[in-house]
Amino acid sequence: MSAPLFFFGTLCHRPLLEQVLGRSVTVVPAGVRDAAAHWVAGQSFPVLQDAPGRSAQGVLLRDASASDLARLDFYEGAFGYALTDITVEVGGVPCDARVYRSELAFEIGAPWSLDDWVASYGALSVQAATEVMEGFGVVSPDVIAARFPMIRARAGAVVNARNAPSEPGLTPLTAANVTVQEHRRPYTQYFSLVEMRLRHKRYDGAMSALLERAVFMATDVAIVLPYDPVRDRVLLVEQFRMGPFARGDIHPWSLEPIAGRIDSIETAEATARREAMEEAGLSLGALHLVSNSYPSPGATTEHFSTFIGIADLPDDVTGVGGLQSEDEDIRSTLVSFDALMGMATSDALSNGPLVMAVWWLAAHRESLRA
Numbered sequence: 001m002s003a004p005l006f007f008f009g010t011l012c013h014r015p016l017l018e019q020v021l022g023r024s025v026t027v028v029p030a031g032v033r034d035a036a037a038h039w040v041a042g043q044s045f046p047v048l049q050d051a052p053g054r055s056a057q058g059v060l061l062r063d064a065s066a067s068d069l070a071r072l073d074f075y076e077g078a079f080g081y082a083l084t085d086i087t088v089e090v091g092g093v094p095c096d097a098r099v100y101r102s103e104l105a106f107e108i109g110a111p112w113s114l115d116d117w118v119a120s121y122g123a124l125s126v127q128a129a130t131e132v133m134e135g136f137g138v139v140s141p142d143v144i145a146a147r148f149p150m151i152r153a154r155a156g157a158v159v160n161a162r163n164a165p166s167e168p169g170l171t172p173l174t175a176a177n178v179t180v181q182e183h184r185r186p187y188t189q190y191f192s193l194v195e196m197r198l199r200h201k202r203y204d205g206a207m208s209a210l211l212e213r214a215v216f217m218a219t220d221v222a223i224v225l226p227y228d229p230v231r232d233r234v235l236l237v238e239q240f241r242m243g244p245f246a247r248g249d250i251h252p253w254s255l256e257p258i259a260g261r262i263d264s265i266e267t268a269e270a271t272a273r274r275e276a277m278e279e280a281g282l283s284l285g286a287l288h289l290v291s292n293s294y295p296s297p298g299a300t301t302e303h304f305s306t307f308i309g310i311a312d313l314p315d316d317v318t319g320v321g322g323l324q325s326e327d328e329d330i331r332s333t334l335v336s337f338d339a340l341m342g343m344a345t346s347d348a349l350s351n352g353p354l355v356m357a358v359w360w361l362a363a364h365r366e367s368l369r370a
Helices: 014-021 066-077 114-134 141-163 242-247 268-280 337-345 352-369
Strands: 005-007 028-040 046-061 081-090 093-102 108-111 178-188 192-200 211-217 220-228 233-240 253-256 258-261 287-293 303-310 330-336
Touching: 014 066, 014 114, 028 093, 046 081, 046 093, 066 081, 066 114, 066 141, 114 141, 114 178, 141 220, 141 303, 220 268, 220 352, 233 268, 233 337, 253 352, 258 268, 268 287, 268 303, 268 330, 287 352, 303 352, 330 337, 337 352
Parallel strands: 005 093, 220 303
Antiparallel strands: 005 046, 028 046, 028 081, 028 108, 081 093, 178 192, 192 211, 220 233, 220 258, 233 253, 233 330, 287 303
16 A cells, blocks of 8 residues: 555545546545645646645545556646655644645745635536546546646536526426436547437337437537627628538638637636637627527537627727637628628528527617617
């Protein structure tokens, strides 16, 4: 049996520790003298700092097996942490232990609060750990580190769906009427594909045959069409898109609203405002919800929150924007409302969320202008 393991940060949250280890655990309170845990500035995890006269509190896992250590090394290695020796106290009695710490130099923030972390990041981190640990024994921690922003975004989408499910349809059937017999993830890079073998309850009350289904695991997306009610025009963006190109369309540059992935615990409204600034340098006013919807529920988990965003759109607002770090090359253009409706009625708009936003705008234009 290895030395006990001391956790002072996110792994003090037992649901996360159990997700990483793949088993239930029993831990005991423990502390480290002359040390303190602090948030890393701008991040969602803590670092252990020397702090004379203080005591960092955490938990001790005494029964870690070789398998547990391998799983923890994989999980913590993805975040740049490795085991080091430490002395802790349990009930005032010193005890030799080991702790995962990083050798990186971080900017230190406020004193760490596990309760605050659980409230903001607990469910998200447990869900993300589910996908992270699917890579155990398959890929290296470095690969997980590179994939983690998208892993976290996909986890955020799952948490969002749990916290704010869509409105029920006509059927009383729910997810509780689905039994998954097998769940596998045959492909994960920037995007992810999940295959399931499942049965679901039928409308006649019987269970379906065993079905094999695949789904493209995407993220939640915020979409906003900027509209200037004074000048009565919108701003559209145009960029190269893989979907039309891979389909064989000779016009893979798509005219569309501003859109972007909702990052982890960010709200759809905050994402819409951030993306408007990143893609077009726009500061938005009021946001009007068009819809929360699944664009293709038979094939993908992708979920759209679409808005009309009130904006000031003078003649010189257009240009080329986007984040260089994401290799974005996005051109913006102004279109009058009349021209926009002409494009909509002549089927000259090939972007589904744009079409939906345009018709919502047509229905509410007069009240927005008033």
